[in-house]
Amino acid sequence: MNKENIKQKITDNGERVEERNSLMDDLLKALELGGKDKVKSVIQAKAKVFGTQAEQRKNILLDS
């Protein structure tokens, strides 16, 4: 797999280059460590952060 070309493609796109390349690095690392299941769990862990933080703030708002 040509990892550098993928990252170059992301860079050429010009939008949120740093974030997307960092995400790509994380996904490649996950693929290396545990295949597609690890890739899935890494993305889900990242996505979960938003929901968890929102849940915490929601509880603060509704308990106050």
Added chain:
Amino acid sequence: MKINKLKIQGFRGFTQEQEIDLSSRVTILFGENSHGKSSTLNAIEWCLFGDACKGTKPIRERKDWLAQNQNGDHDCKVEMVCEGEEGDIGFKRVLAASNKGLEIQIPNEELLKGDDANEWVATNIGSFTEFMATVYQHQENIRYLTIAGPTEKSELINRLLGLGDYSELLAGISSSNANKASKPVTDCINEIERSITFKSEDSQERIQDIGDDLGVNPNIFSMDDLVTNANNLSDQIHKIAKGIGLEIDQQEIPEGINEFPNFVQALKRDAQSLLDKSPDENMNHELSQKISQLDTDIAIITTSKKRSDEATKGLNDFIKSQGNKTNLDQRYSKLKSEEETLNNKISSMNKIHEALSRIYEYLESNDLGTGDGECIACGNKTVDQRDYLKSKLDELTTEPIKEANTQIQTVKAEIQTISGHLTNLTSLEAEITSSLEQHTENVEVIVQKYELTIRDGEDVIKLLNQEKTDVVNKRENLHASIQKMRDDVTTCETDCERLNKMVDLLKNKDRINHYSTIKEVDDYKAIERFENEAEQFSEDVEAVVDAIKSIRDEESGSVIENSKDIVKRIFNKISENPGITNIDMVLETSRGRENFGFKDGNGKEILPIMGQGDMNTLALSIFTGLGEANIDSLPLKSIIFDDPSQSMGKHHKDKLAEVINDIAEKRQVIVSTMDNEFMELLKNKISMEQLTIDIEGWEPDCGPILNAHAA
């Protein structure tokens, strides 16, 4: 780099350690099924990739594969020596309780272990997927191409094209549902909106209820009103305290609504303390205690008086019925005298009786006095002296003695009765003395305790009752003032509850205000920011997916372009199917998924018209074609065929042997087969240096029985 040597112990079918020479240009492993051919080839991939080669579709034979040999006692160990440009590179993978993982010894460098060793393999040999695409042709890859569905077939071809990592990565991303990252956040926002609507209505209802309860207009009731009420109540408690002569510190009115519950609690405690500290309450308490004490003392005196009276009455009643002591003594003396008289009488008659009995016995023993004459005892004329004497004996002694004894028993019983009366009389007199002493003592104690002056004829119980009446009256007089204070305190407590309700009312008003402005609060804004960030994250993932697909398509196009002529040449050489004159690998997108297809020169799918042998040929063509097309960039110049001739006819096998001979000119070849016909063809067609390893059997103690011999 090429493989030179393999040393296997405790892995799958291998029990004892065995060394296998793979240094020849072509090595053929020949033997029956389950003798260890595949175990040997599996040992190479396990040594390099460990668990990464287990359970990866479509390698189903590895699904539940335990690397460690279950039959042997040895640890599982595979060592491999490869020939590199700088010298031999040693690989060793161990699965044991004390040691686990890969070690690599590179010439003139430190031993690499664990993650470092795995990373070296990834960098210098490639991933397991790449290894399967270019080095190791699995039996299952061939089988799978013929039976898998479109998606799995596409994955397989991806793998054969060396694009398996793209598929793996895209499958992982797709199954993560990254496009729904913002949903939990949106759910939170919706829940907040539902909740504040519900809570606002609830608070509004509560405000109205409290307003009705307190008789205030909740819409205009403010913090100032609460402070005014709090001040009034605090003053009231202070005033009551002052009224009963107490000094208490006045509570300070708090500034914030949240401090009010504690303030109200403190006011309540102050009000309660008025009851505890009030002099009237204390006096009331003392008087109640005194009344209680008087009741106890009255009961004691009453009891001792009653006992004394009952003792006196008992004695009088006794005397009345039985007489006094003098009477009883006289009766006793008289009875004693009667007893003595009777005893004397009995004694006299006993003597007469004894004398007459002796006479009678004398007469009888001498056989005298049987005729008439005068009685020896009394001189009276008798017909028969002995009979007369006998009758007189009974008449004068036996009967009177019996009668006297009956009389004396009666007298004795009377003496006992009188004796009992005298004892009772003594007890009654003693009880009178004792009860009088007790009562006198009790009276003295009471007189001293209450400082009473008892005039002649005055009853101490009456005096005590009089004292009690005085105390009760005093307590009654206190009642009014105490009740007033208690009412005042109760009013204060009620006002405290009112204050609490006012606090509740204002808090609910604050809550409604908070809900109405919740979207301006930092925490809410943060949630909105998280929603944006989550959406942004989904977009990032989508952009990354687009980039991966774009590069994959470029790469697959390039791979297909570079290898399609070679694949076509190899396929045509082996197959010689007159129905397939051309073969093009194409990548097509259908319903959002990319699938590989194989078409003839007219754009028609060729897989549906292929037989089993042609399918195998196609898979082998892709595999060997890719390897040949990329030979310069392959780090490991070896190629491994695992039973490649399956489902092939003699013609296919013959051509395959020729293709393998062509490959052997450029790469090291390791091929395993159980096919005698193919084995003979290989021997005839291979022109390069070759070593055949016959696997002649399998023994539980040592594993495969290997017999290596050069051609």
